[in-house]
Ligand SMILES: Nc1ncnc2c1ncn2[C@@H]1O[C@H](COP(=O)(O)OP(=O)(O)OP(=O)(O)O)[C@@H](O)[C@H]1O
């Protein structure tokens with residue numbers, strides 16, 4: 001019987017995904033569980049190289065289609081080298097962004113390549129998280145946080161608030177159509193309060209898994 005679980009975090013830039021993914025990993029490790037904390041794009045040596053190609057430098061370097069292929073190539077390598085081996089040994093994988101980010105950014109708001117995103121996912125990835133935590137918050141507040149943090153991704157600046165609002169709306173719609181997998185958490189609260197909600201959702205999920 002497999003005890004593996006695949007949890008992803010999604011949300012707009014600056015919403016607190018990485019903070020909460022780290023907190024969840026620490027909490028589960030403290031319970032003595034085997035946890036792999038990873039991220040996308042990235043999470044394997046090859047995928048981290050692709051991350052640099054796609055996120056750094058001139059944002060117009062790649063067409064929308066090429067960018068989609070790069071994100072998909074990174075995910076395939078990440079899946080083969082990090083996610084699948086961890087799940088096969090029964091670990092809990094916590095991934096900061098996964099395929100819902102491609103659906104949002106390349107599929108809708110940036111690339112408008114929805115059909116191609118779905119086809120490539122079916123052909124090359126074929127895996128969905130068991131549970132997705134959508135950290136939801138107002139984009140203006142998230143931008144203020146990211147600016148305070150410093151070193152905000154170039155992509156965030158390029159997108160601007162209108163696009164982040166669209167991404168937020170897309171994620172919320174996706175959550176409505178996948179209520180069993182995607183759980184929405186209000187990210188605009190102190191980190192401890194957000195963490196407590198996520199801990200409750202994850203521990204319910206772990207108790208109920210087959
Ligand atoms: N609940 C919170 N309240 C206030 N500040 C927060 C909260 N959660 C995270 N932060 C701070 O906001 C900034 C962005 O957080 P974080 O990097 O976790 O977001 P993210 O969603 O992973 O961002 P990105 O997608 O841009 O990488 C960091 O400086 C972090 O310390």
Ligand SMILES: Cc1cn([C@H]2C[C@H](O)[C@@H](COP(=O)(O)O)O2)c(=O)[nH]c1=O
Nearest residue numbers: 040041071097098101102105106153155
């Ligand atoms: C996985 C994935 C990510 N993106 C975008 C979303 C963000 O703007 C950056 C990643 O930055 P983060 O600080 O690591 O959150 O990349 C995307 O457009 N498509 C994807 O599939």
